[in-house]
Amino acid sequence: MSVRRGATLAVTLLASTVLLTACGASDPATDLAAPKGQKDTGVNIGPDQNRIRGEKAEAAAALVPDAVRERGTLRIGAGAGADAVPPLGFYATDDRTRIGSEIDIATLVADTLGLKPQFEEVSWENLFVGLDSSKFDAVLSNVTVTEERKDRYDFATYRLDNIAFEAKKGSGWKVKGPADVAGRTIAVSSGTNQEKILVDWSEQNVEAGRKPVDITYFQKDTDYYLALQSGRIDAYLGPSPAAAYHVATAGQSEIIGTLSGAGGDLQGKIAATTRKGSGLVDAYAAAIDHIVRDGSYGKVLKRWGLSGEAVEKSEINPPGLPRTES
Known part of the structure; x- marks a missing residue:
């Protein structure tokens, strides 16, 4: 993950993101860290953190x-x-x-x-x-x-627990459900709940006669973001706090959709x-x-x-x- 070097980090409101309706879900990430x-x-x-004890x-x-x-x-x-x-x-x-x-x-x-x-x-x-x-x-x-x-x-x-789709800035598309990622190349970390949700969405697309999701994996976050900027992937699905942080620090991407980390029917914890x-x-x-x-x-x-x-x-x-x- 790219981190802007410096001694301080200001906390501010980010631009609003698309929230997929989830049972019991609250607005997930409207106040995430943004230098x-x-x-x-x-x-x-x-x-030297002066950590709260x-x-x-x-x-x-x-x-x-x-x-x-x-x-x-x-x-x-x-x-x-x-x-x-x-x-x-x-x-x-x-x-x-x-x-x-x-x-x-x-x-x-x-x-x-x-x-x-x-x-x-x-x-x-x-x-x-x-x-x-x-x-x-x-x-x-x-x-x-x-x-x-x-x-x-x-x-x-x-x-x-909320997760977010992050795409290259100006991508012009939004993710509200499985149909929006049909045929798209989406990166995700292996073994995560994000991966499970994406696999489930891909299967739903196939059952509905749509193209599956082309799910891609990389070793580290910097690889995901390089692939995003080069156009090798359409989006990266990861934790909402991390996505919002990267959007704010790098300024080259945008959040195009968010949802509960437990899927569309349950608020993740x-x-x-x-x-x-x-x-x-x-x-x-x-x-x-x-x-x-x-x-x-x-x-x-x-x-x-x-x-x-x-x-x-x-x-x-x-x-x-x-x-x-x-």
Whole structure:
């Protein structure tokens, strides 16, 4: 992901985007991060973060399993390398320090539980490997609740999930449903809920007698954006916060459609993820509810321009992106 270098990042309103109607969905991304080139204003993207910190909440901390409490650390998996996505999780101006909304929220959760946050950066697929092997206690890295994932993991929600189609500026088309991407070349990251939705849309197009979607994959975000500008792809489907950030920073693309990360009939949810039966999900939900109430959660989302994706309360294992039909 291309990141404009500089010491500060201003938060402002972006131009309105097309919102596909989804049951229970709110306007997803009208206040996302957008640098304005102003000095000494906005959010610091340097390595010295002055991160918003929390205090231990005894009621939430009491829900932490004894083994974790005695260890004193919360081992948290975070995306690395090609999975660095502003404003969710990316590198500061020193190209080493990990910053972003996901890091801030994970730190607040650990603080609230009376634990020291211990981050390890791995590739997307290894986040789940780390949970399966009990290497990680939690993953807070833009993970969407899905029915298939609920078979193996427990979830405590902390943000709404919305995704966006990003096209070259002046493309002249909008995406409102499957028919709008029939025959188009769309890039998406492998193993994501965006990919599942796009595959489902392609199948719907074929069933309706339309052309399928030509789904394309690249290794990293910079490759997607180079392909977009060169015309090798028509659009890129990714997290709405990341798309809005790139539109604002690069100025070469535009959002042509948004929808819930769970598809057209359900509002997607982003959640703190833990191995099923680890005993931690209740503690995470309690910690998230606590930081919502004390206002620190709202400050973090506002800092990164994500207030439009706030939740009022954490939900444990809510309905997620439906299973793939076999």
